[in-house]
Each structure stands twice: as C-alpha cells, then as structure tokens.
Amino acid sequence: MLKNFLLTVLILLFVSNVSFSQSDFEKVEKFKSRIQQIESAIKNASSLDQLTIISDNIEKAKKDFLNDKELIDKSIYPESFTSSFEKLERSLELRKGDFTQITELKTEVVTLKDKISELSQENQGLLSQIRLLNIKSKKDAETISSLQKLVAQLKANIQQRDLLVRGIVDSLLNEFIKYPTTSDVEKQNIFGKVESSNLFYNIERTIDDNIQFMKATKLTPEDLGEMKKQYHDFNKVWRQIGPKLAEVYLSKKDKTMQISNIDAKFTDWNLALNDEMWGQVNKLFREKKIALLPFSSGDQFFKSVQAFVDDELKNYDVKSKEEVENTFYAFTDSVYFKTVEPVWIPVLIENNMMTEANKDSIDAQLAKWKKKVAPAYEINWVYVGGGAVIILLLIALFIKGRNKKTPSSFTNIKEEDNLV
Known part of the structure; x- marks a missing residue:
C-alpha cells in the first residue's frame, strides 16, 4: 500500500515538473513570437499613425511579460528582456525618422511642383513674345533689345526649371540607391512623390521647352554646347532611374507608356541639338555659296569635304584660275579656318559629335587642295x-x-x- 502511494506521489511530481517546464517554454516562445510580430509591424508600417499604435503595443508587451523577465533573461541569453525592447524602440525611432523625412520631402515636392508650373507658364508666354518679335520683318534697335532681354529671361527660366525637375529626379534616384529592393511601402512612397510632383509630365515639358527654345532663338556655339551638356547630364540620370521606375510601375500600363514616351523624347532632344549644331555649320558654307553634301556627323562632314575637294581638283583645268582661287579662299580663309575650326570643332569634339581623326582628315584634304591651287x-x-x-x-x-x-x-x- 505504502509502495503504491509513493509511486503515485513520484508520478504526480514528474507530471507537475513536466507541466511546469512546458509552461516556461511556452512563455519564452510566446515572448519571442510577440517581439517578431512587433518587428514586422515596424518594418511594414505605412504611416506615423501606425507607428504610434505600435509604440503602445511595445509598452503593453513590456507589462505582459514583466513577471517572466528573469525566465526570459536566462532563456534568450546573450539577449535579454531589456535589450529586446531596446532594439524595438531603436527600430521604431528610425522608422519614424523615415516618415518624417518623407513628409518633409512631399511638402518640398509640392512646393517645387508649384514653382515648376509657374516657370512653365511664364516660359510659354516668353516663347510667344519671342515668336511675335521674330516675325517682324524690320527690327529697330528697341525691338532687338527687347528680343535679347526676352531670350535671356527665357534661358534663365528654362535652366532654373530644369534644375528643379532634376532635383526631384535625383531624390528619387537616392531612394532607389538606399532601397535597392523596393517593398510595397517604398513603392507607395515613390508613387506619392511621382504623382505629387507630376514628375513625368514635367520631364516631358522640360524637354519640349528646350527644343522650342532652340527653334525660337538664335543660339551661339557656346549656348548649344551648354545645352548639350545639360542634355547629357539629365539623360544620364534618367537612364539610371527610368528602368527602375518601369519596374515599380510594371502593373500600371499608362505609366509604363509615359516612361517609354520620355525615353523617346530624350532621343528627340538629342537629335534636335545635333541637327541645330550641324545645321549652323552647314549654313556657314552656304552663306559663301559653297554647296556641301548634307552631313550630320563627324564622319559625314569629312566625307562631304572630301567630295567637295575632289570635285574642285577634278575641275581644276576647266575653271578659270580666278574662279578656282576664289572658291579655295572662300572655303578655307572665310569659313573653315575663320569660324568652323576655332569655334565649332572644339564644341563638336567635346560633345562626341566629331573626332580628332575627323579633323585631321579634313586638314589633310585642305592641304592637298592648297598644294594644287596655291603651292607654297x-x-x-x-x-x-x-x-x-x-x-x-x-x-x-x-x-x-x-x-x-x-x-x-x-x-x-x-x-x-x-x-x-
């Protein structure tokens, strides 16, 4: 009888101990699970209001597990009850900082959007005035002065507006660098910035205005070189951010079409700049009644000069000496060595529209021509x-x-x- 009683007591003690161990294990696992849930909530929060609720949940969790602090400290060593909550609070503060920055950026973006819209409207008015003044067949000193002031103002406005739009694009690029893999929360932030700044429209408008500015005004080689640099800088940033935006907007067909349209507009901008620059070079020759074959690249320019020189050498004995010399000196002294070589070629080479090899080849053609027409x-x-x-x-x-x-x-x- 006593033997059975002792056996029963031992069994009860064992069961009680097992139950107690299982209860401790469950408490620790419950604590770990709660911490992980709060970590995920902080990471996936989409507003400061949600973070405020999470902050309250952290305080509640502290109270819920405070009685088991000693057990938790032993079970999760080298971490502890205190260090676990300290980590959560640091993560919470960092996330709050993100949302504070986003709020500030959104406010800044809205301000930039208003300024961009204001400049765009002003630019449209300036372009209209410039076109009206250009139409006038006779331009007195007052008209010319007004035209110059309008062009200078329009140029300054376009540059300022370009910088504002670039600023928004640069800030987006920084976000993509900061978050290489975009979560749903980051995507929403990007959507918000793009929409609040009307970014795609403003990029398109920036490109269109630059093209219209070229058509409405007479630009110097220096002006065009500067615009070409602006194009290269802006296009470089867009090529970095465009594909990333396409991924973010993959499910939105209207936006993906806009992104493709912007790609095409950058191409149009580059072609317009090239056409204007090469067109001005060609015009210098036409003004001296020198008809070169059409050209729109360094290679084509060389081939056009080569064809012209070959034709002159071929007809050397057919034309009079005076006619031959007049053509030679008009080409070399009045156009090429006076303006094209010192003014245009450095700009063309700097912008990768012509090479040093192209220049050397042209010089060789002119030397060959000179040897025939005016031997030293x-x-x-x-x-x-x-x-x-x-x-x-x-x-x-x-x-x-x-x-x-x-x-x-x-x-x-x-x-x-x-x-x-």
Missing part, C-alpha cells in the same frame, strides 16, 4: 628670286661707288705730303 614653293621662289636681284643690285652699286672715291682720296693724301 612657287610663292617662295618668287620672293627669293626678287630678293636676290635686289641684293645683287645693291652690292654692285656699293662697289661702284667705292671705286670712284678711292683715287681722289689717294691724290689728296699725296698733295698734303708734298706741302709738308
């Missing part, structure tokens, strides 16, 4: 021969004069000796 050696021999004749005449006169003076001098000396 003929001119040199004329001057050398003329100079030699003059020198010989001077020497002869000098010798003749000296011979006349020598006898009389000798006679005078002799007479003086006799007197002595």
Whole structure:
C-alpha cells in the first residue's frame, strides 16, 4: 500500500515538473513570437499613425511579460528582456525618422511642383513674345533689345526649371540607391512623390521647352554646347532611374507608356541639338555659296569635304584660275579656318559629335587642295628670286661707288705730303 502511494506521489511530481517546464517554454516562445510580430509591424508600417499604435503595443508587451523577465533573461541569453525592447524602440525611432523625412520631402515636392508650373507658364508666354518679335520683318534697335532681354529671361527660366525637375529626379534616384529592393511601402512612397510632383509630365515639358527654345532663338556655339551638356547630364540620370521606375510601375500600363514616351523624347532632344549644331555649320558654307553634301556627323562632314575637294581638283583645268582661287579662299580663309575650326570643332569634339581623326582628315584634304591651287614653293621662289636681284643690285652699286672715291682720296693724301 505504502509502495503504491509513493509511486503515485513520484508520478504526480514528474507530471507537475513536466507541466511546469512546458509552461516556461511556452512563455519564452510566446515572448519571442510577440517581439517578431512587433518587428514586422515596424518594418511594414505605412504611416506615423501606425507607428504610434505600435509604440503602445511595445509598452503593453513590456507589462505582459514583466513577471517572466528573469525566465526570459536566462532563456534568450546573450539577449535579454531589456535589450529586446531596446532594439524595438531603436527600430521604431528610425522608422519614424523615415516618415518624417518623407513628409518633409512631399511638402518640398509640392512646393517645387508649384514653382515648376509657374516657370512653365511664364516660359510659354516668353516663347510667344519671342515668336511675335521674330516675325517682324524690320527690327529697330528697341525691338532687338527687347528680343535679347526676352531670350535671356527665357534661358534663365528654362535652366532654373530644369534644375528643379532634376532635383526631384535625383531624390528619387537616392531612394532607389538606399532601397535597392523596393517593398510595397517604398513603392507607395515613390508613387506619392511621382504623382505629387507630376514628375513625368514635367520631364516631358522640360524637354519640349528646350527644343522650342532652340527653334525660337538664335543660339551661339557656346549656348548649344551648354545645352548639350545639360542634355547629357539629365539623360544620364534618367537612364539610371527610368528602368527602375518601369519596374515599380510594371502593373500600371499608362505609366509604363509615359516612361517609354520620355525615353523617346530624350532621343528627340538629342537629335534636335545635333541637327541645330550641324545645321549652323552647314549654313556657314552656304552663306559663301559653297554647296556641301548634307552631313550630320563627324564622319559625314569629312566625307562631304572630301567630295567637295575632289570635285574642285577634278575641275581644276576647266575653271578659270580666278574662279578656282576664289572658291579655295572662300572655303578655307572665310569659313573653315575663320569660324568652323576655332569655334565649332572644339564644341563638336567635346560633345562626341566629331573626332580628332575627323579633323585631321579634313586638314589633310585642305592641304592637298592648297598644294594644287596655291603651292607654297612657287610663292617662295618668287620672293627669293626678287630678293636676290635686289641684293645683287645693291652690292654692285656699293662697289661702284667705292671705286670712284678711292683715287681722289689717294691724290689728296699725296698733295698734303708734298706741302709738308
């Protein structure tokens, strides 16, 4: 009987111990699970209001598990009850910082959007005024002065608006760099920034206005070189961010179409710049009645010059000497060496529209042409021969004069000796 009683007591103690161990294990697992849930909630929060609720949940969890602090400290070593909640609170504060920054950026973006819209409207008005003044057949000094002021104002406005739009694009690029893999929350933030700034429309408008500015005004090589640099810088950033935006907007067909349209507009902008630059170079030759084959690249420019020079050499014996020389000097002295080589070629080379090899090839063609039309050696021999004749005449006169003076001098000396 006693034996059975002792056995029963032992069994009860064992069961009680097992139950107690299972209860401790469950408490620790429940604590770990709660911590993980709060971590996920912080990461996936989409507003500051949600983070405020999570902060309350952290305080509630502290109270719920406070009685088991000693058990938890032993079970999750080297972590502890206190360190677990400290980590949660740090994560919470960092996430709050993200949302504070996003709120500030959204406010800034809305302000930028208003400024961009204001500049765009002002630019449209300036373009209209410039077109009206350009239409006037006779331009007095006052009209020219007004036109110059309007162009300067429009140029400054476009540059300012470009910088504002670039600023928004740069901030988006920084977000993509900061978050290489975008979560749903980050996507929503990007959507918000793009929509609040009307970004896609403003990029399109920026490109269109730059193209219209070129058509409405007469730009110098320096102006066009500067615009080309702006294009390269903006296009470089867009090529970095465009594909990323396409991924984010993969499910939104209207936005993916806009992104593709912006890609096409950047191409149009580049072509418009190239056409304007090469067109101005070609115009310099046309103004001197020099008809070159059409060209829109460094290679084509060289081939056009080569074809023209070859044609001139081919017809050298057919044309009069005066006509041949007039064409040569008009091409070289009045156009190429006066404006094209010193002013345009550095800009073209700097913007990868022409190479040093193209320039050297053109110089070689002009040297070949010069050798036929105005050989250096003929001119040199004329001057050398003329100079030699003059020198010989001077020497002869000098010798003749000296011979006349020598006898009389000798006679005078002799007479003086006799007197002595």
